[in-house]
Amino acid sequence: MAASAIVVGIGSYPKFGKDGASPNDLHGAVEDAKAVTKWLLEVAKAEVTLITSDGFNGKAWTFDHILPIRPIGADLNAAFDPFAKSNAPAMGDRLYVYVAGHGLAPNPRTRCLITAEAQLPLVPNLEVPAWIDWFTTQTRFDELVLWMDCCGTQALDYTPTKPTGLANVASRAGQPARVFMAFASGFGRDSYEGPIGPGGEMRGLFTARLLKGLEGGAADDNGEVRSALLANFLRNGSLNAAGGEAQFAMVPHEDDMVFAANQPHPIYRIRVQVADGTDMLLTSPPGPLSKAAKVKDGWVSFALGVGLYKLKGGGLERIFEIGATTPADIE
Amino acid sequence: MPQLDVYTNDDAEVFVMNAALSRVARSVGGFSDSLSAGLYKIRVVRAGTVKEQLIELTAKPQQLHLFVSQFSAIAPIGPMLTDVAAVQTLAQKALGKQSKPCILVLAHQRAETADREKPFGGASIFPWRSTRRAVRLDNRRRNASIGDELWSAVAVRADPADGPFVLELNQGAQVSRQAVLVAEGWQTRIFLRAGNADTAVGAAASATEMHGARAKQGDTPQFDVSIQMARPGASVVYSDHWETVEVARNALERGRAIFTGETLVSQLLYEKFDNPITGLTGLHLFLDAKERSEAGDATYELKSTTKKALSREGQEIADEVLANLTKLLHPDRAAAAEKQLKDDGTRREYWEIEAALQEVLLYPDPDWPESPDLTALRLRAGRCKQQVFVPSPAMFRVSWDVLKANAARDGLTWISRELWSSTGAAGSRGPYLAWARGRHSVERTLQRVRDQIEKQSYAQVFIQQVLAEGRTDTAHPGAALEAVIADHGGLPLESAAIRPDLEAILDSGEDMATETAKHELAASFSLPLSILQKAPRNKL
Numbered sequence: 001m002a003a004s005a006i007v008v009g010i011g012s013y014p015k016f017g018k019d020g021a022s023p024n025d026l027h028g029a030v031e032d033a034k035a036v037t038k039w040l041l042e043v044a045k046a047e048v049t050l051i052t053s054d055g056f057n058g059k060a061w062t063f064d065h066i067l068p069i070r071p072i073g074a075d076l077n078a079a080f081d082p083f084a085k086s087n088a089p090a091m092g093d094r095l096y097v098y099v100a101g102h103g104l105a106p107n108p109r110t111r112c113l114i115t116a117e118a119q120l121p122l123v124p125n126l127e128v129p130a131w132i133d134w135f136t137t138q139t140r141f142d143e144l145v146l147w148m149d150c151c152g153t154q155a156l157d158y159t160p161t162k163p164t165g166l167a168n169v170a171s172r173a174g175q176p177a178r179v180f181m182a183f184a185s186g187f188g189r190d191s192y193e194g195p196i197g198p199g200g201e202m203r204g205l206f207t208a209r210l211l212k213g214l215e216g217g218a219a220d221d222n223g224e225v226r227s228a229l230l231a232n233f234l235r236n237g238s239l240n241a242a243g244g245e246a247q248f249a250m251v252p253h254e255d256d257m258v259f260a261a262n263q264p265h266p267i268y269r270i271r272v273q274v275a276d277g278t279d280m281l282l283t284s285p286p287g288p289l290s291k292a293a294k295v296k297d298g299w300v301s302f303a304l305g306v307g308l309y310k311l312k313g314g315g316l317e318r319i320f321e322i323g324a325t326t327p328a329d330i331e
Numbered sequence: 332m333p334q335l336d337v338y339t340n341d342d343a344e345v346f347v348m349n350a351a352l353s354r355v356a357r358s359v360g361g362f363s364d365s366l367s368a369g370l371y372k373i374r375v376v377r378a379g380t381v382k383e384q385l386i387e388l389t390a391k392p393q394q395l396h397l398f399v400s401q402f403s404a405i406a407p408i409g410p411m412l413t414d415v416a417a418v419q420t421l422a423q424k425a426l427g428k429q430s431k432p433c434i435l436v437l438a439h440q441r442a443e444t445a446d447r448e449k450p451f452g453g454a455s456i457f458p459w460r461s462t463r464r465a466v467r468l469d470n471r472r473r474n475a476s477i478g479d480e481l482w483s484a485v486a487v488r489a490d491p492a493d494g495p496f497v498l499e500l501n502q503g504a505q506v507s508r509q510a511v512l513v514a515e516g517w518q519t520r521i522f523l524r525a526g527n528a529d530t531a532v533g534a535a536a537s538a539t540e541m542h543g544a545r546a547k548q549g550d551t552p553q554f555d556v557s558i559q560m561a562r563p564g565a566s567v568v569y570s571d572h573w574e575t576v577e578v579a580r581n582a583l584e585r586g587r588a589i590f591t592g593e594t595l596v597s598q599l600l601y602e603k604f605d606n607p608i609t610g611l612t613g614l615h616l617f618l619d620a621k622e623r624s625e626a627g628d629a630t631y632e633l634k635s636t637t638k639k640a641l642s643r644e645g646q647e648i649a650d651e652v653l654a655n656l657t658k659l660l661h662p663d664r665a666a667a668a669e670k671q672l673k674d675d676g677t678r679r680e681y682w683e684i685e686a687a688l689q690e691v692l693l694y695p696d697p698d699w700p701e702s703p704d705l706t707a708l709r710l711r712a713g714r715c716k717q718q719v720f721v722p723s724p725a726m727f728r729v730s731w732d733v734l735k736a737n738a739a740r741d742g743l744t745w746i747s748r749e750l751w752s753s754t755g756a757a758g759s760r761g762p763y764l765a766w767a768r769g770r771h772s773v774e775r776t777l778q779r780v781r782d783q784i785e786k787q788s789y790a791q792v793f794i795q796q797v798l799a800e801g802r803t804d805t806a807h808p809g810a811a812l813e814a815v816i817a818d819h820g821g822l823p824l825e826s827a828a829i830r831p832d833l834e835a836i837l838d839s840g841e842d843m844a845t846e847t848a849k850h851e852l853a854a855s856f857s858l859p860l861s862i863l864q865k866a867p868r869n870k871l
Contacts, residue, residue: 106758106759106857107586107728107729107732108585108586109586120505121505121767123758154758154759154760154761154765155758155759186585187584187585187586188584188585188761228351228353229351232348232351232352232353233352235352236348236352236372239381239383284350284370285350285368285369285370285387286350286367286368286369287350287369306351306352307350307351307352308349308350308351308352308370308371308372308385309370310370310387319370319385319386319387320385321352321372321385323352
C-alpha cells in the first residue's frame with residue numbers, strides 16, 4: 001500500500017511575541033514543509049496532506065470570529081482523524097508526519113508543536129508524538145515516522161494536548177508498529193533557522209540536515225538510507241567552538257526501516273597540507289573501505305557517508321567524522 | 332582486544348561511538364573496557380557542555396583525559412568565577428547579622444546591560460499563602476561589580492512554619508511563580524543568572540547561521556534559576572566536587588539519569604547532609620536510572636562493583652536516602668518518632684531503634700505535613716501506603732508530574748481544586764515547576780478544553796469542504812482522505828462524536844459524568860483526576 005503523510009509548516013504566529021501582542025514569525029517553516037513534501041512525493045511516493053500558514057492542501061484558510069488565526073490544533077487533529085476513525089483495519093505501510101514551527105517540550109520524552117493562535121502567556125499546542133503513540137497500537141500502519149523541526153524548550157502556562165476520545169477499533173496484537181522519531185534539538189533546547197536556503201533564504205537547520213541525510217548523506221555503501229545511519233547522521237558532526245550539546249538533534253526512537261534507496265553520497269573536500277598530486281588513502285577501520293584520490297589545490301575530495309574516516313598520505317595522517325553538522329569543506 | 336580508559340569528571344557522561352557513529356557504550360564518571368580495534372569517537376557531556384575526541388584503537392591500550400572544567404553555571408562555582416572572595420563578601424553583607432532563618436538570593440548578569448536600581452527585575456518572594464507579605468528584592472539589594480558582571484544579593488526572612496515560599500519573577504509578558512523549599516536549620520539559597528549570554532546560540536549555529544528572535548537590549552532580565560540549601564554560615568561559592576550540585580540540576584532539567592556511578596551514588600548517600608536539595612535532585616535521577624534499567628536499558632544499570640562498594644542494592648539505597656532526607660527536612664518529625672520508639676515500653680538496642688526509625692521515616696505520616704517533593708519521591712520508590720493530601724505545589728516539575736499522575740479518589744495523592752486554582756496546568760523553568768500568576772480555576776481549565784473540542788468540529792467542516800471540492804496544488808490532494816470519506820459517506824464530525832459524558836463534565840460538573848469519562852479527560856489533558864472528583868470526606 002502507498003505511504004501517507006501529514007506535513008505541517010507554521011510560520012505565521014501573529015501574536016506570539018514576548019510582549020504578548022506582536023508577531024513571532026518563523027521565516028523558513030512553510031518552505032521547509034514544502035521541501036519535505038517534495039521529497040515525500042518524489043522519493044517516498046507518499047500521498048501528502050499539506051497544512052501550512054497559507055492553507056490546507058492549496059486552499060487558503062477562511063477566518064472568522066471562531067477561528068481568527070490558523071492553523072490551530074483542531075485543524076491538525078482534523079487531518080489525523082480520518083486515519084484514526086476509518087473502519088479499514090489497514091491504511092498503508094507507513095505514515096510520515098513532519099512538523100515545523102515553534103515548539104515546546106513538556107518533558108524530556110516528548111515534544112509539542114505550538115499552533116498559530118499562541119499568545120503569551122497561553123501556549124496552545126498539539127503533542128504530536130501522542131498521535132504516533134496511539135497509531136503504534138493500531139493496525140492502520142506498520143511503520144510510523146515523525147520528524148519535528150521545533151524547539152524543545154519549556155513554557156509557563158499550557159495544557160499539553162493529546163488527541164482525545166480515540167477508541168481502539170483496530171488494536172494491534174503482538175509487537176507495536178515500528179517507529180522512527182527525530183526532534184530538532186534535545187530537551188530544554190532551542191532549534192534554529194538560518195540563511196541557508198537558496199539566495200540566503202531562511203530555512204530550519206534540522207530540516208536541511210534531515211533532507212541532506214535522506215538524499216545520501218546518511219546512505220550506506222549500497223546507497224540505502226536506513227534508520228540507524230540516519231540517526232547517527234543527525235546526532236553527530238563537527239563540534240563547533242562553543243562545544244554545546246544544543247547543536248545536535250535528538251532521536252528518541254529508531255526502529256529499523258528503509259527511507260530511500262540508490263542515494264549517492266555527497267562530496268566532501270578535506271584540506272591537506274601536502275603537495276598537489278600526492279596520493280591520499282582513505283580508510284575506515286575496522287571496515288574494508290579503501291579509497292584513493294590525489295591532492296589538488298590543497299584539497300582532496302571523496303564521496304562519503306556518515307561515519308569516521310582516516311586519511312593518510314604524504315606524511316599526513318588524520319581522523320575526521322562525517323555527520324549532519326559537518327561542512328562540505330573540511331578544514 | 333585493546334583497552335580504552337577514559338578519565339573525566341565524576342559527574343560527566345561518557346559515550347563511545349564506533350566507526351559508523353553508533354553508540355557502543357555509555358558510562359558516568361569515566362570509562363574502562365576492552366574494545367575491538369578501529370576508529371572511535373569519545374564524547375563527554377557535563378551540564379550540557381560537550382568535549383569529543385576521535386581516536387584509532389590499535390593493539391596498544393589507550394588512555395584519554397577529557398575533563399570539562401567550564402560549563403554554564405547558575406550557582407557560583409569557584410573555578411569559574413573571576414573573584415571568589417568578592418562574591419562571598421557580597422553574600423555576607425546581604426546576610427548581615429541575620430540570625431533568624433532566611434532565604435539568600437544572589438543574582439548575576441552582564442554589567443553593561445544591567446539595571447543597577449532593579450537588578451532583580453521586580454522579582455519578589457512571599458509565603459505560599461500570603462501574597463500580602465511579599466518582599467520586593469530590588470528594595471533591599473546590595474550590588475557589586477565583579478569582573479564584567481553585576482552581582483546583587485539580598486536576604487529575606489523566611490520562617491519555615493510559613494513555608495513553602497514563592498519566588499515571583501517578571502519575564503516580559505509573563506509573571507512566573509515557583510515554589511521555594513525552606514526547612515528548619517537550613518538556609519535556602521536562590522541563585523539567578525540573567526540569560527543574556529545566550530550560550531545556546533553559539534552552541535547551535537555556525538558563523539553563517541543565525542538565531543531567530545532575540546530579546547532586545549534593555550528588556551527585563553530573563554532569569555535562569557538554581558535553588559540550593561546549606562547550613563547557615565556555609566560558603567556560598569561552590570568548589571571541588573560541589574560543582575555536582577549544578578551538574579545534577581542540569582541533568583534533572585534535561586532528563587539525564589547520571590546517578591549510576593559509585594562516586595555520585597556515594598555523594599547521594601552521604602553528602603546531602605550538607606545540602607538536602609542535592610538529595611532530592613539526586614534521588615529523582617537515581618530513580619530515573621533505576622526505571623530505565625528495569626525497562627531493559629542495561630547502560631543505566633547500577634554496576635555490580637558499585638553495589639558491592641556500597642554494600643547495597645538499588646531499593647536499599649533509595650530507602651536510605653528517603654529516611655535521611657526526612658530527618659534533614661523534617662527534624663521535628665524524626666525527633667518525635669525517635670522519642671516514641673524509645674518511650675513505647677519495648678526494650679531495644681540502639682541499632683534496633685535506628686532500624687525501626689528508618690522504617691518509620693520511609694513512609695509519610697498524615698500528622699506531619701511534608702514537602703511535596705519528598706512525597707513524590709516516596710511514590711516513585713514505592714513507599715506510600717495511604718493517600719497523602721498535597722498541601723502546596725512541588726518545587727520540582729518531575730515531582731509535580733508524579734503527584735498529578737497519582738491524584739484520584741482511590742489514588743495515593745489528593746490535589747484539591749483549591750491548589751489547582753493557584754497553579755493551573757503550569758509549566759517549567761529549568762527543572763522547577765513554574766506557573767503564571769493569576770487564578771487558574773478548574774472551571775476555567777475545563778472551559779479551555781471545551782473551546783478546543785468545539786473548534787475541532789468547526790475545523791473538520793472546512794477540511795471536508797476542501798476535499799469535496801477537490802482543490803489541489805502541487806501537493807497531492809490527499810487521495811487517502813478522499814477515499815476514506817467516499818467509502819464511509821462523509822467525515823465523522825467531532826461535534827457528533829463528543830461523548831455525552833464529556834459534555835456532562837463540561838456543562839454540569841463531575842456529578843453527571845462517569846468515572847471512565849473523567850479518566851479519559853484527565854489523561855488527554857494531563858489533569859489530576861482528583862480535580863474532577865468529589866473530595867473524600869476527610870479532605871473537605
